Amino acid sequence: MNRQAQPGWAIYALLVLLAAFFLTPFVVVVLTSLRPNQEMAQHSLIGWPHAITLQNYSMAWGQFCIAERCTGVAPYIMNSLLMTVPATIISTLLGAVAGFSVALWRFRGDTVVFGLVLVGVFLPEQMRLIPWVIVLRDIGLSNTIAGLVVVHVVQGLSFTTLFCRNYYTAIPQDLIKAARIDGAGFYRIFWRIILPLSPPILIVCTIWQFTGIWNEFLYGVTFLTGLDQPITAAIIAISATVTTTPQYGVQSAAVLLAAVPTLAVYLFGGKYFMRGLTAGAVR
């Protein structure tokens, strides 16, 4: 009995150790964000807070100067939300329709279409940069958040289509046949029969897209300037800010504020995420 318990104990010890190791940077950032600047200057850069303050958060949110504009991170978080929320919703829904189509609604050349869509999964971001510059210029969306929504919808479609298609292949073809005999068309079948079976995979797509788009940096700094930039660009600007004294507390608070939306999405949908990625079971 005792012998059997020991390996389990060792595994837990190892897991706790690893968890502590991975959590250390996060803990440091949280602690730093709660300490006043003078305390860090007087004592040490890393340490337990003597007095807890939320001053850093209000600074970071509304007053801190980023690239010579003293607005805090609030407008940039707003930009990111304006970009991420529509792009996530549109790419997830389009991916569901496309995945349904290639998985269950066979048409001539469907495997070729799916193969082409898959190429998008493997294309590196940098390679697509120049084509996007040209496309956005030609459709008149250069330097707009709407333009970035288009970019993220199109690029996300490869992933959402792949995820949804793999999920939908577990749905029996007979369902579609029965619905066709019942007189339902493509969109009615999708809406009434397929979509109600889809929440697990829609949540997977939402988490994947939301975190991916929220954390994206390259397109954010390339296609937007100044006050239109997303939060990722602002965070970089904050860390690059050269002032007389480094404002570690405010910077930490800004980073944490920027992470809140993705953390929230994970907390609400996390259990579906693992389930949806591993299982395709419908019945």
Place this chain on the structure above:
Amino acid sequence: MSALTVRGLSKRFGPVEVLKDVNLEIESGAFTVLVGPSGCGKSTLLAIIAGLENASAGDIEIGDRSMNGVAAKDRNIAMVFQSYALYPAMTVRQNITFGMECRGVPKGRQREAVDRVARLLQIEALLDRRPAQLSGGQRQRVAMGRALVRDPALFLFDEPLSNLDAQLRVEMRAEIKQLHARIGTTCVYVTHDQVEAMTMATRIAVMYRGVVQQFDDPDTIYNRPANLFVARFMGAPPMNTLQARLSDGDAVIGGVRFPLPVARDRLLPYRDAEVILGIRPECIAEPQRRFGETPPMMLEAEVEMTEPTGAETIVMLRVAGQRAIGRVAADMVLPVGSMQRFSIDTRKLCLFDPESERLIA
């Protein structure tokens, strides 16, 4: 009037021809079973009739109306699937009304129709459940209900009982047969189970390798199989097919003469030829058995193995070096290796051409 006509139908998937020149004329009110081993094309034929697949060539007519280019929903058919194909996210009621919803039937009429069908199938208590909460037999009923509610010109069944356990299958088989007797709608039923075919059908189409081997009533299919495939496929245990030689109007196997129930002049072209003699297992019985008026022919054969089933005993025999199966009374004592006498029903013997494998007589 014919309810369904299939004319010159063929279907190709790339180089593979899964249906070859299929012709069927199905009368109104008939219960037609398409039966054959897996891969024979029976399900593809059903899918083409339903309009779910396109034929490579040929025509389908339902109720004397050409179905070329007519979508599945406009063919006035209903189909029951092997997997039941119930919509998982809908209640039983919604499953049944979905078709009417698509066709824009008013709500009041929908409710009446559901009530009528639910009463008929005794599924009133299940109407608000979801498919996942139902047993296999209940799902089967709901699938039937979804088809029945349409009141179609043609019912199509694609192996609807294959997913049920043996006992339930027998129950549902009888129920479908009764239902057909009550409502009288034309049915086309696909199965690989020849017992289902024999028990339910008014007409059977036996299919093999994309070709309809024989299209006849069950009695003819069983007693006068058109070729060796049908002879061996229909019936369990299957028909014995023994190599024999014709001589003076008898079939001779290793010195044993089997008198044939046909006029000698029909066998003239085959005089002294090699033939295949077909004999159903139930035509080889215990020696006391009498078939008809005349005393039966007696056959002496070696017992190789026995399979007592309780009601009767299946016996494997060796007749002049060839294996044959008989069905004898359960009380007959049959030591393995012993020579025994059996009573033979010669009225139902069949002769096949060994080359073409077709029925000669």
